[in-house]
Each structure stands twice: as structure tokens, then as C-alpha cells.
Amino acid sequence: MPTLLHLDSSADLATSRSRAVTATFADAWRAAGPDHLVVRRDLHRDPLSHLADPALHWAPRLRPPGSAPDPVGEERQRAVLDELLAADVLLVGAPMYNYSMPSTLKAWVDHIHVPGVTAPFDEPTQPLAGRPAVIVSSRGAVYDAGTPTEGWDHAVPPLRIVLGDALGMDVSVITVSRTLADVVPALAAERGRAAEELARAHEDARSLAARLAGV
Numbered sequence: 001m002p003t004l005l006h007l008d009s010s011a012d013l014a015t016s017r018s019r020a021v022t023a024t025f026a027d028a029w030r031a032a033g034p035d036h037l038v039v040r041r042d043l044h045r046d047p048l049s050h051l052a053d054p055a056l057h058w059a060p061r062l063r064p065p066g067s068a069p070d071p072v073g074e075e076r077q078r079a080v081l082d083e084l085l086a087a088d089v090l091l092v093g094a095p096m097y098n099y100s101m102p103s104t105l106k107a108w109v110d111h112i113h114v115p116g117v118t119a120p121f122d123e124p125t126q127p128l129a130g131r132p133a134v135i136v137s138s139r140g141a142v143y144d145a146g147t148p149t150e151g152w153d154h155a156v157p158p159l160r161i162v163l164g165d166a167l168g169m170d171v172s173v174i175t176v177s178r179t180l181a182d183v184v185p186a187l188a189a190e191r192g193r194a195a196e197e198l199a200r201a202h203e204d205a206r207s208l209a210a211r212l213a214g215v
């Protein structure tokens, strides 16, 4: 069965833009037919703990001699890895928090980037190569090319590197910026563009989900 793994990490359970856009994507995926499954992991409501032991960054055969990670932490990592490896498409809600990703999402990344299991080390290990990963990025302010804050986004680039370069996934990014235009007076002039970007993001989510679902 075609399976979508749907992750959210926004701490905002009421007005989150990333949650709204990932929901649009997941709804379009479900609409492709009853065989199209959605597996949901809410990293804010049900956070993973931090990686229990640095040895867990490596495949068991690559761990430093004498390492003995806590079996509970190892089992938790195995479950998160199995869930990702079973997914045909990965969807990640990734709000910008302090120019980076939420710590809840970073904890998930620390669990799934494992050289020798999901990424190459001494062999070309990339079981997720070519599988689609869709990042929904929501950012309060403006990071357009040519603005003083161009290049301040440190949320999407590490996700692109880990999912795209290390794991070999086919990464797409849907971006909503200016989300604080309604509440920050200095961004008031951005309200119109904020609304346009949000509408376009929903449309992009719908069409990309349909295409990836084979509709």
C-alpha cells in the first residue's frame, strides 16, 4: 500500500501554517484512494527524547568498540527508522524556530541519519534513495533573495543535506514566509504577500501530493 509518513513539529496547535499545509497534502494523498495510507507522527505532541547515546549515530557494526547504548533508546531508534524505511513518501512540517528547526524535529533527524543504515559510510548504503521527501517550511519573517536576511534560514538547508545528500531522497520544499505579518507591526506591509504565499503553498501541496500519489 502506498504510504505517506506525515511529520509535524510546530508547537502551535491552533494557527500553525505548516500544520495546515501538511494537512492539505495528507488529505490529497488520502483522496487518491482507500489504499493510500497516512502514518502520522506528531513530534510536538509526542516528542522523541534526545538521541540516547552517540553510538546510535552509527550502524551497530560501525560503533566504537565497547559501546553499549541503552536498549530502550536503541529500540526507540529502531521503531523510528522502521517507520521511515516503510514510507513511500515523507512529509515534514518544519517551522523556523530561531533561524533553525524545532528541537523536536532535530531529535528526529538525529535518530534517522545513521551511516551504515540510512546513509553511506564504507559502502553505498542508501535504502531511501530516490524516494520523495516534501518539506513544508514556515517562517515568520522575510528571507527573499536580495533582502538583508537572505541566507539566515538554517532550518531547510540541513534538512536538504541530510534527507537529500546523505539519504539520497528526492527533496521538494514548499515555503510559507511572512507568517507573522498579521502580528508584527514592522511586517504589516507584507500581509498581502503572506496571504498569496499561503494560498500558493496549499495549491502546491495539493498538486504535488496528487502527482506523488499517482493520480
Ligand SMILES: Cc1cc2nc3c(=O)[nH]c(=O)nc-3n(C[C@H](O)[C@H](O)[C@H](O)COP(=O)(O)O)c2cc1C
Pocket: 010, 011, 012, 015, 016, 017, 018, 019, 094, 095, 096, 097, 098, 099, 100, 138, 139, 140, 141, 142, 179, 180
Ligand atoms: C520559538 C520560536 C522561534 C521563532 N523564531 C523565528 C525566527 O528565527 N525567524 C522567523 O522568521 N520566525 C520565527 N518564529 C516565527 C515562526 O517561524 C512562525 O510563526 C511560523 O509560522 C511558525 O510555523 P507554524 O505557523 O507552522 O507554527 C519563531 C516562532 C517561535 C515559536
